Amino acid sequence: MSVPTLDKSVNIVKNRDQVVTTLASLIEQVSNDRIQKHSVFNIGVSGGSLVAFLKEGLPKIQTDFGKWRIFFCDERVVPEDSPDSTYGQYKQLISALNLKENQFVTIKQGVSAQEAAEDYVRKVAQQFPQDAIPKFDMLLLGMGPDGHTCSLFPGHKLLEERSKWVAAITDSPKPPPSRVTLTFPVINNALYCVFALCGKEKADMVKRILVDGEDLPATRVKPNGGTLVWIMDEEAGKYLK
Numbered sequence: 001m002s003v004p005t006l007d008k009s010v011n012i013v014k015n016r017d018q019v020v021t022t023l024a025s026l027i028e029q030v031s032n033d034r035i036q037k038h039s040v041f042n043i044g045v046s047g048g049s050l051v052a053f054l055k056e057g058l059p060k061i062q063t064d065f066g067k068w069r070i071f072f073c074d075e076r077v078v079p080e081d082s083p084d085s086t087y088g089q090y091k092q093l094i095s096a097l098n099l100k101e102n103q104f105v106t107i108k109q110g111v112s113a114q115e116a117a118e119d120y121v122r123k124v125a126q127q128f129p130q131d132a133i134p135k136f137d138m139l140l141l142g143m144g145p146d147g148h149t150c151s152l153f154p155g156h157k158l159l160e161e162r163s164k165w166v167a168a169i170t171d172s173p174k175p176p177p178s179r180v181t182l183t184f185p186v187i188n189n190a191l192y193c194v195f196a197l198c199g200k201e202k203a204d205m206v207k208r209i210l211v212d213g214e215d216l217p218a219t220r221v222k223p224n225g226g227t228l229v230w231i232m233d234e235e236a237g238k239y240l241k
């Protein structure tokens, strides 16, 4: 796959297919660079529409998937065989990309959101023994029509979380209510934070975030010393032109 010309932090491409291709190409470029330098690629994935983008795009890229460690930017506290489980949806990629199940760092099953968050933070810390705050190579983020990202929702107290790397939420306004999410100190420590989104129902929120700079969860994604990239189709970006 050819390297994208992403010279801007906000990239509006024609349609959904081009969102998929542009995103996949950026992942290919960054993963190969990180694997060459560090022999591992630590990536965090989100749920929602991103899952389909990756299912379509990742099988087309050239990278050493065996060197990937895959984390969840957020996860729903539900059984893995539930349609709401983000890991459950990514499982189909295991055979498509020749991954092993143990390359995914998943949440503990059958426990409360609080216990799942405490367990997840231990698992994350184990993978980043040298880092004061885990430094992900790349976090792939979605943005809901309300401006939420990960499981960080507008007006929620978790937006102010400064000490925990991973937090539990049990009152998510979007179902299911119980979730585990990375917090801003970790999100904004990543090397790359990449939003990928499509559709006219997101256009108003894109404007409120990228033009008006309204204080919404997705607006707070500002990686310190890292790179922020938005990839969207013309419908989502229609108020930016």
Ligand SMILES: O=C1O[C@H](COP(=O)(O)O)[C@@H](O)[C@H](O)[C@H]1O
Pocket: 046, 047, 048, 049, 050, 073, 074, 075, 141, 142, 143, 144, 145, 148, 149, 150, 151, 174
């Ligand atoms: O609930 C969630 O929603 C967001 C956004 O989803 P989308 O379908 O509007 O793209 C997603 O990024 C997050 O991981 C998920 O838990």
